[in-house]
Amino acid sequence: MSADPGNRLVSGRALETTATLLACAVIIVPIYWILSNGFKSLVDVFALKWVFTPTLENFQRIFAAPFDIGQKLLNSAIVSLLAVAIAIPVATLAAYAFSRFALRGARALVLAIVFSQFIPPVVIVLPYF
Template sequence: MTGKQRKQIWNAFQLTLILIATFIMLVPIVWIFLAAFKTHVDVYQLKLFFRPTLENFGTVFDDPYRLGEKLYNSTIVALVTVVFAIPIATCAAYSFSRFRLRGETTMLVMILATQFVPAVVIILPFFVMFRDIGLLDTRLGLILVNLAIVMPFAIWMIKGFIDGIPLDTEEAAMVDGSSRIQVIRNIVLPMAAPGLLTAAIFCFIIAWNEFLFALILTNKDAVTLPIGLALFKGEEGDLWNLLSAAGIIIMAPMFVLALIIRKYFVQGMTMGAVR
């Protein structure tokens, strides 16, 4: 066997593996995609060819499901979370990156350590606190919780990007006549922009998909999309076609965001993680 043949076989083997892996990952999504366009009758059959219907997408927005409210809640919660998280995290990340702070390492580790605590452990204190101060079942409450969840990620990720900006560049700007604020505005922010965008989208995705806290801390007014999915249980069992339609509505923004940031995403993840 020549080297060339061996290489071809190896390539074919790799390709097969990738195809199998992709297939396994995509099957559920394809199933949901098909189910969303099926009628209640068709959904239990594994037919690939059927008469598609858009009816499900209408039904989920009607009574009693009213997915529109949940969509609104999810959008507000995720957006406001990002709008607050990114500027605050940027300030924190810049300080960690550029100043020598007392107990810097400890603080950084502790910020990350908050992520090691399982959510189930702290959810009860949250529930009690929120009940006492009247934040249960409010979007504000969810925003606060989501901020607590995304901030550590955002700080570490943005710090990675700011670490990547050569100190020379900032010092040059200072000697050239900039104040610290001007350095940040004119030099650091534009240079870190891809990182900030990545972090923003990352936070948005986390907040958008957050399930456990929303499940416990909301019941009616502030219910978000992932919780809304649980509504699609009828007397006749799970309403898979409606569930799938709602699933697509949840996933759609993720696909769009993934397209926007695919260029930066891996870079952002590794820079934040590996440094």
């Protein structure tokens, strides 16, 4: 006689739940570690004993004169917003043209655009250096 199918279903779900929780831990623990180290002093980060006395010293330092990350974040935001402001209208008009008009070679062009998304940008950038 075979085992009860209900028991196999429960054990399969338990295994699936355990694997999911393990995957979540693998993702969440490094993020927690990075965030908690951001609020620690340099001595506390390298201490063998776990000590957590939160401080904002690290964040004050990166926004101060030598690093000035605030200006760099502002520059990145401006470039990103301009790129999005240009890309969305162009992509919208191109999508409309591909869907509305029967163009010769449109299918091949759409496939080329889709497949170009599979190429990592670093592959394209490396030959420039």
